Amino acid sequence: MVSWKRFAVVADANNAVGITRYLANDFTPVLVIVSEPLFRQEDKDRIVAQIEDLEYAKPPKVIFASDQYEINQALREEEEEITLLIGSSNEREVALEK
Numbered sequence: 001m002v003s004w005k006r007f008a009v010v011a012d013a014n015n016a017v018g019i020t021r022y023l024a025n026d027f028t029p030v031l032v033i034v035s036e037p038l039f040r041q042e043d044k045d046r047i048v049a050q051i052e053d054l055e056y057a058k059p060p061k062v063i064f065a066s067d068q069y070e071i072n073q074a075l076r077e078e079e080e081e082i083t084l085l086i087g088s089s090n091e092r093e094v095a096l097e098k
Helices: 013-023 041-052 068-077 089-097
Strands: 006-011 028-034 061-064 084-086
Touching: 006 013, 006 068, 013 028, 013 041, 013 084, 028 041, 028 068, 041 061, 068 089, 084 089
Parallel strands: 006 028, 006 084, 028 061
Antiparallel strands: none
C-alpha cells in the first residue's frame, strides 16, 4: 500500500525493524536509521534484508549511524517529505524542522 503519509524511524536494530514492519501497513517508509553501532557486515545485511522484505512497493533507505550529528544530517538531507518521525528526544529539533 502506498500512502501519502511518510515516516522515518531512528532506533536500535530490533526496534527499527519492528516499528518499520508495523507502520508499513498504513504508512510509506522513507528512511530507517539504525542508531546502534554494528560492526559485522553480515549483521547489517540481515537487518537490511528484514526491512526490505516487507509488502510495500518501495523499500526505505537504510542508514547505519550511531553519531547524533550523522543522524541529524541524514534526516535533514532526506529529500522526501517525512510526516511522522519515530525516534528519541534527540531527534526532536530535526523533527520540528521537517
